[in-house]
Amino acid sequence: MTAENENATKRLIRETATRLFREKSFEEVTLREICKASGINKHTFYYYFKSKDELLKYYYRFPWQLSAAEASDILTSDNYVDQLWLIVQKFTDYIQQAGVPIVRQIFIKNLTNDVGTFRVSHEMREMCRLEMTIIRKGQQSGQFRNHADPKVLVVLLEQMLYSLSLIWTVFQGEFSFHTYARFLMDNLLDVDTPFRFAPDENIDDFTDLFREHNEPAAQEKPSAENAAEKQQEEEAED
Secondary structure, eight states: OOOTTOOHHHHHHHHHHHHHHHHSOTTTOOHHHHHHHHTOOHHHHHHHOSSSGGGGGGGGSOOOOOOHHHHHHHHTOSSHHHHHHHHHHHHHHHHHHHOHHHHHHHHHHHHHSOOSTTSOOHHHHHHHHHHHHHHHHHHHHTSBOOOSOHHHHHHHHHHHHHHHHHHHHHTTTOSOHHHHHHHHHHHHTTBOGGGOOSOTTHHHHHHHTTSOTTSOOOOOOOOHHHHHHHHHHHHHHO
16 A cells, blocks of 8 residues: 555655544545644645645555465465455455545545546456456355356455445444455355354344434344234233
């Protein structure tokens, strides 16, 4: 995310501004606050950045490229589910570390002026090829029970992550992005039970997020035995 040869002052300004964005929001943080917190004046700021918006340009590209260490972890993983999850987890870590204010600004920026965040870059294309290979092998081994075209499944997986990112931002990060990304991945690919990470019960907590604030949570339906007991009690009272 950070250029290796980035000037120390420039890095200080960007990291300070990023911290302020997380504490408040991109819209609420002023240039004056950024300069004061960084110990610089406006002339110094404009020497390194054209605008406040440019401070987030490092976040406008999702981290699809694998480091040598990450590639090694994937190749040495025990099973195909873990291999795929290590790739997905790179994205989930990025989203959670960026935080709601910055992720929200990524969406706003692309909605008002497409900066290519959701375009298919060379790095993403290579990542998708790796994901397709892993899914194909996982299908053959029985770890992925959804036998749809791996290319289609990769597209659905990426779109699922983007959609979940938006919902997570709208709901102000009130659920674990990491947990539900894994839950949705497990169900999209119909991961074999021994390799699943999140329990199926999580779907109830997840769907409850979409209720209106004044709408009561769904009550558990009474069993036939409970219903019979209740009817007997009512008849006894009569």
